[in-house]
Amino acid sequence: MLKKVFKYEWKSIFPLLMGVHVVGLVVAVICRIGIELLGGIKGELDLMACLLLFAAIIAIGCIVAYTHFYCGYRFYKNVFTQQGYLTNTLPITADQLIWGKGLTMVIWSFLDFLWAVIAVMILALSSKEAFGFLRELPRALTGLFRPATPMFARLIVLSVILTPLFMMLQIYVSSAIGNLFTGHKLLATIGAYIGIGFAQQVLGLIIIGFSSPYLVELSEKELSGGDMYVQYYAPAERFLNLTVLLSLIFCILYSIGFYFLCRYVLNRKLNLE
Amino acid sequence: MSTILECSDLYKKYGARTALDHINLRLESGRIVGLLGPNGSGKSTLIKLINDLLSPTEGTLLIDGHAPGLETKKIVSYLPERSYLDDNWKVSSYISYFADFYEDFDISRAVDMLNRLNIDPELRIKTLSKGTQEKVQLILVMSRQARLYCLDEPIAGVDPAARDYILSTIINNYNEHATILISTHLISDVENILDEVVFIQNGHIRMQAQVDDIRCNQGKSVDELFREVFKC
Numbered sequence: 488m489l490k491k492v493f494k495y496e497w498k499s500i501f502p503l504l505m506g507v508h509v510v511g512l513v514v515a516v517i518c519r520i521g522i523e524l525l526g527g528i529k530g531e532l533d534l535m536a537c538l539l540l541f542a543a544i545i546a547i548g549c550i551v552a553y554t555h556f557y558c559g560y561r562f563y564k565n566v567f568t569q570q571g572y573l574t575n576t577l578p579i580t581a582d583q584l585i586w587g588k589g590l591t592m593v594i595w596s597f598l599d600f601l602w603a604v605i606a607v608m609i610l611a612l613s614s615k616e617a618f619g620f621l622r623e624l625p626r627a628l629t630g631l632f633r634p635a636t637p638m639f640a641r642l643i644v645l646s647v648i649l650t651p652l653f654m655m656l657q658i659y660v661s662s663a664i665g666n667l668f669t670g671h672k673l674l675a676t677i678g679a680y681i682g683i684g685f686a687q688q689v690l691g692l693i694i695i696g697f698s699s700p701y702l703v704e705l706s707e708k709e710l711s712g713g714d715m716y717v718q719y720y721a722p723a724e725r726f727l728n729l730t731v732l733l734s735l736i737f738c739i740l741y742s743i744g745f746y747f748l749c750r751y752v753l754n755r756k757l758n759l760e
Numbered sequence: 761m762s763t764i765l766e767c768s769d770l771y772k773k774y775g776a777r778t779a780l781d782h783i784n785l786r787l788e789s790g791r792i793v794g795l796l797g798p799n800g801s802g803k804s805t806l807i808k809l810i811n812d813l814l815s816p817t818e819g820t821l822l823i824d825g826h827a828p829g830l831e832t833k834k835i836v837s838y839l840p841e842r843s844y845l846d847d848n849w850k851v852s853s854y855i856s857y858f859a860d861f862y863e864d865f866d867i868s869r870a871v872d873m874l875n876r877l878n879i880d881p882e883l884r885i886k887t888l889s890k891g892t893q894e895k896v897q898l899i900l901v902m903s904r905q906a907r908l909y910c911l912d913e914p915i916a917g918v919d920p921a922a923r924d925y926i927l928s929t930i931i932n933n934y935n936e937h938a939t940i941l942i943s944t945h946l947i948s949d950v951e952n953i954l955d956e957v958v959f960i961q962n963g964h965i966r967m968q969a970q971v972d973d974i975r976c977n978q979g980k981s982v983d984e985l986f987r988e989v990f991k992c
Contacts, residue, residue: 569843573845575813
């Protein structure tokens with residue numbers, strides 16, 4: 488059943504998002520041509536070219552945001568509006584529903600990331616630089632698995648993998664909370680989304696504030712010697728790693744909490760009045 | 761005959777408003793049952809509870825011995841009051857969708873009914889009139905070989921010709937071992953197809969009776985009895 492949920496969600500989303508992303512790439516190419524015709528971005532006189540580049544970057548950002556919110560809105564619409572009369576009477580479990588639809592959103596987030604990289608390359612890199620980048624990419628990716636790779640790089644890669652999952656679950660749990668209201672459910676969903684984001688930021692600041700002295704202490708532990716690296720860079724690197732690790736742990740904990748809350752609402756508190 | 765639906769002390773409230781007030785109800789298999797009552801009496805709430813779209817505040821509800829959930833969704837076919845069809849989908853996409861998710865869905869029956877109505881399966885839902893959309897939805901629901909059909913106001917808001925079509929579709933596709941629960945306040949249109957009626961008002965079951973008993977023992981039509989019971 489999970490495969491079927493995924494198949495229909497993918498089929499529903501694909502044409503529109505594919506179209507939007509193709510149009511986005513065409514816009515990037517047109518902007519690049521425009522920038523080149525204006526003489527490129529080289530000095531103070533390139534105001535128009537800079538504006539064009541800025542507009543293109545904004546457009547790329549908008550498409551990335553649109554993909555995320557469109558996938559999230561589809562979940563809300565399919566599950567908690569009139570379409571929910573069908574979705575929620577299918578012989579599928581809440582887990583299959585969340586994962587079937589969520590997987591589509593997560594895959595689109597990765598595709599979106601790759602698409603944004605390509606769009607930026609079209610806008611900003613020369614063909615020589617772009618080919619150089621593509622040549623280096625496999626080496627850089629395989630390098631992530633070497634023992635000598637800094638921990639920070641690995642943690643960042645892990646964040647890139649986990650963040651789409653976390654963002655998907657945040658939007659799903661917001662929809663589930665919005666469903667608990669008797670009226671203005673979409674507004675309640677948006678409010679829940681903003682509220683959850685704000686609460687996370689506040690909680691994050693509090694945790695970092697309280698844990699900083701311990702993180703600093705941990706960062707300097709067992710470090711002795713006189714060279715610059717040991718005195719300054721090594722503690723800073725450790726501190727950075729520990730901070731990212733801490734935020735990753737919270738990201739995982741939030742995701743688990745969001746998942747179970749969403750599942751609970753779908754199983755016990757569905758409210759399609 | 762076996763019991764297909766059993767509600768015990770079923771209570772549902774929305775905020776401070778009570779929609780169903782500790783109702784007890786038992787329906788047997790192989791019957792066409794009219795769930796009759798004025799607007800706001802709790803008909804749709806009961807149907808949504810059966811379909812697991814709402815959770816009861818108190819009490820129990822069993823369908824073929826199971827609480828609403830995965831198992832009951834396999835045997836209950838639900839036609840909601842409003843359309844759940846996505847405007848951008850084609851009719852044929854819904855046929856595949858139902859066939860994929862419901863093991864009891866009969867594709868040939870659905871295609872046959874669409875052909876008889878001259879509905880092109882390749883049309884998108886948004887290109888169909890409201891009445892045709894309702895017919896498509898009814899075809900999807902009635903093409904299942906379900907044990908319990910819950911039809912919420914299937915004839916409200918459609919013209920008399922469409923009403924006849926809907927009622928004949930229900931009768932012709934009805935499996936004699938299944939139960940059909942039709943919620944409506946348009947009694948005269950449905951009373952000829954009903955075996956049994958349940959009168960509901962303000963969340964209470966006012967009466968549950970066989971249609972033949974009403975006609976023979978009380979010498980009234982269901983419509984007359986309804987007007988008498990729900991007189992303002």
